[in-house]
Amino acid sequence: MAKRLSQQLADLSVRAKNAEDAVAAAEKEAHGKIEARKEQARAAAAKATEKVNQEIKSVGDTAARNWTAIRTKVAADMDALKAGVARAKHDVDVRYTESHAERLEWEAGVAIDYAIASVEQAKLAVLDAVSSRAEAEREKTS
Numbered sequence: 778m779a780k781r782l783s784q785q786l787a788d789l790s791v792r793a794k795n796a797e798d799a800v801a802a803a804e805k806e807a808h809g810k811i812e813a814r815k816e817q818a819r820a821a822a823a824k825a826t827e828k829v830n831q832e833i834k835s836v837g838d839t840a841a842r843n844w845t846a847i848r849t850k851v852a853a854d855m856d857a858l859k860a861g862v863a864r865a866k867h868d869v870d871v872r873y874t875e876s877h878a879e880r881l882e883w884e885a886g887v888a889i890d891y892a893i894a895s896v897e898q899a900k901l902a903v904l905d906a907v908s909s910r911a912e913a914e915r916e917k918t919s
């Protein structure tokens with residue numbers, strides 16, 4: 778795994794705070810600066826989305842199937858976790874548990890990267906809204 782999960786979560790937290798700060802600043806800026814922020818947000822969202830796509834592609838068709846399965850079974854994961862704990866008590870095969878842990882870490886890492894991409898896309902959507910609001914206000918005064 779390239780990055781530790783705790784590092785990925787820290788990165789997600791930093792990006793979410795950055796999005797919050799960008800929106801607060803955009804509400805006070807001139808239209809030109811808002812447009813520049815939107816372009817930066819668009820580039821960051823594209824980059825984050827491309828990173829997720831590359832990670833999924835790098836593992837091949839199996840990873841794509843796994844990722845699709847993950848998204849469709851979120852509710853069932855809690856039951857699977859409980860069953861996995863019970864099964865792990867009886868399973869002494871170290872290779873199996875190591876492989877299983879690596880797969881779960883990879884899945885968690887992809888989910889975090891997906892969350893980062895979602896935060897970047899949300900930032901862009903909010904900046905679009907702020908920009909439109911600023912333009913509407915400008916039109917009212919002209």
